[in-house]
Amino acid sequence: MSSTVLSPPRHYLNDGYGVKSWLLTRDHKRIALLYLAGVTFFFFVGGAMAVLIRLELATPPGDLVSDETYNKLFTMHGVMMVFFFLIPAIPAVIGNFLVPIMIGAKDLALPKINLLSWYIYMVGGLFTLYALIAGGVDTGWTFYAPFSTASSTTNVIPTALGIFITGFSSILTGLNFIVTIHRMRAPGMTWFRMPLFLWSIYATSLINVLGTPVIAITILLVAAERLFHFGFFNPALGGDPVLFQHLFWFYSHPAVYIMVLPAMGVISELVAAGCRKPVFGYTFVAFASLAIAVVGFLVWGHHMFVAGESVYAALIFSILSFIVAVPSAVKVFNWTATMYQGAVSWETPMLYAYGFIGLFTIGGLTGLFLAAIGIDVHVTDTYFVIAHFHYIMVGGTIMGYLGGLHFWWPKMTGRLYNEGLAKVSAVIIFVGFNLTFFPQFSLGYLGMPRRYHAYPPEFQVLNVLSSAGASILGIGYLIPMIYLMWSLRYGRLAGSNPWGAVGLEWTTTSPPPTENFETTPVVTWEAYDYGSTVEGHVA
Amino acid sequence: MWTGIPLFPETASTMASRVDALYLFLLGVAGFFSLLIAGLIVFYAVRYRRQSPRSVGATIHGSVTLELTWTIIPFLITMVIFIWGASVFFAMARPPDDTLDIYVVGKQWMWKFQHLDGQREINELHVPLGRPTKLIMTSEDVIHDVFVPAFRVKADVLPGRYTNIWFQPTKAGRYHLFCAEYCGTRHSGMIGEVVVMEPTEYQAWLSGGPEGSLAENGAKLFESLACNTCHRPDAQGRGPTLDGLFGKMVKLQSGETITADEAYVRESILNPSAKITAGYQPIMPTFQGLVTEEQLLELIEYVKSLQAPPVAAR
């Protein structure tokens, strides 16, 4: 497709060299790469924990590590993955890079706040790393009271502080995106001409801004109780431990939508570009994102069906949990329908998109099991739940993240990666993932509880399958690290539009100049307007 | 390979088959939609595979009819699941009236079971086959959870409160009991067994128990803690009489009326000023720290055992 591709002479990567030009940058694209480094690091720390967990669980007795160590492993795995990888990854890496470009702006509305939010993220991460090195924390990432406030003897407060601090990073990023999307769109870029990725980011930012403060105050209450023995959650002092759960889940349920909505946004882009046609039902998909964000705030009690909430509260949360599934289903149907009469690509980003749609469907359907209280009573706090959320977080979010990374890698770096290796990795990841987590549904229904270091022997076969899958999955994640890094130096140069896709980001050079565009684009076309030629529209 | 991999736990209670039925229905729905989507994706990916580097797809924007269809039908399916799940849940949440009650105290990292007639068990719970049984549970420290997969029941066990589950065993045998709420270092060691016995065997086992039922021990405590100086059967004491109180409605000083259940009795012992009976002074001292969880259970059982006084002139 390309003749001789030349690298643009001036772009954001060579616009200033040296550590200071990176650590004091205001350029959203450089900040995105700073985040990329951060989230990748924390992903592998959390991943290392997972490796140890699955190694331990290959045999019934707790013979690899002590039970204290095991409890610290799954806690840190959860904390690292949730707060330092899944929540920031797509918004802060892909979102930061693309949001200004996709709306035709020179940068986000508040670039200095953007840089500040990266520093806050790193400081929070350092606090949490300190807690890890100083002996770890064993409360579970959900740090329920009164165990976390009155019983655990591990580094609860440094970890809590780390999460508290990083929360501000999410809040500021969300705030920045909201302001940018409202106020910085290029001439002609109306709301309904925006790529669907921006709708997802907008919905995610709403949740970030409304939900994160509640976990912040919850953490402060836990820290205060631990330090000063206040008694908010301690029955002996008049407090209520179930109140903690309400506060915690009021944020942490919407948090899972923070984790999956951006991935859904990526998938919309991948499917449109991979089929070279508009996403089917654009308006419905856009509003579905908002619906998920709003209704997602109303379902937190489905984590507490057996925790002591009233029968009536349980019923309300159950019905709302079913309702929140519907917009997600609508999106899945729309993406599938987009493929009909498309010019369907089998390139790597598209493979990740297929994987996402299939695995997210399974994960979402198993959510229906959990929303049905009669079933939830049996499977909550078992491996069924673990399987469910890993299908969404790993089968969903991480595949969306990798797909997006591969799709926009040429734009971000100006280089193409090795397509053969990339395809093979995608398949390895897909196979490894399913082998790891599908057996866990059965394990959960059989009754194996979560957070168990040792288990009765009849659970072993399924555990061994799962651990075998995990080893494959781990390899699958390592390979992209290698070929992506390799491409930075030796990859073929990418042109401005290696995929033949439509979107403002493909009208500028790869890598883009610091101001993103030579001249401010004026948008007169609808999103995903492939027309009858592949060139699409160029400003 | 398949014979070696268990997929379903034992079905050992009346609820189990109800839960399994809903589960199978959900498996069907999930399987159907997963295969549908996966199948369509594979089919479209093959059928419409990009033929040349420059080809584009057909410009199709959408269809309101399709959107409505695939919004309304999934919504209706979810409502069916909701109603079914709710109905199973109602059955779980409403124990029958004549249950055999057993008290459970969870603490890091063990289970203590107290039968009403005084039998005490640690980590092992004997119950009779076919009898609806209710576990009334509390924790001495952090949140735990009683989970018996074979019965398909689970509930958190909270400090400072009573929670309960009920089940009716349908098959004799030994079944796992797990703690299913992470509670610290030996969480995965906080496991036990439920032993379901034929009724005659259960009776035999029961009668081998120690002296003193819960209620009898409670009576002794009632005296040794001097409760009887204010709470007298002749209603002349400074505190309300407790005879026949349990299970009745009580009018409080605040004007509210509440039921005298286990939680009320427990609270009145530990935090007497919380609910003052109408017409009485708030002078009862608190026994917080002076009674253990087990002693509280004994006192509760004693109060339960007190009959209403014969109707007589005051």
Add this chain to the structure above:
Amino acid sequence: MPDAAPHALPDAAHHSLSQPTQAEVALAHQFDSLEQQRDATTLGMWVFLVTEVLFFGGLFTVYSVYRSSYPEAFAAASHELDILLGTINTVVLITSSLTMALAVHAAKVGQRKALIAFLVVTMLLGSAFLGIKSVEYYHKFVEHHVPGPGFQFEQEYFRHAQLFFSLYFMMTGLHALHMVIGVGIMLWMVAWAWRGTITAEYYSPIEISGLYWHFVDIVWIFLFPLLYLLGRHAH
């Protein structure tokens, strides 16, 4: 919900050979006009204040739950707070919001001296608030109402009064922290006003700081009745 059509094509920047105007200096590179910059930064502050509502809201929820569970203990504990000092503080804070609004107005019409004066008065009132709060905290310490091993209260309400005071210190403490930050922001604005950075064309930093200050005031308007005025009506 969707905005009207966004901004018109940007004016070609006029590359004059003379010194840039104050407005041009103030315009950040990612914006096309000062108006867009002002709109964006103001929206940013409003969004931030929404996060603060949720933050304090969580704490208020905890308070409300326990207040409805233990009304008498909370009323008894609330009675021990100094309502005179609390009322004075309320007046001080409301007045400071007035002076803040006057500062914004002065900035709008380009009155530099008045702007600085009103900012300074706002800071002084804010500091007075913090000073009175410290006095109240000191009283609580002396009366053994600080939760912890030294806590003393009548036996009947002991546990739940301690809960009340835990909430009191957390709520007023967080509020005071926000006040301290607010006074810091005022200082920063005084510096900018002094240096002439704030003009009649570019005064949005003052406006935005004002929004923050008013918000902190509003939080107190909620805190005061919830904490100080429980059960003050005759029993």
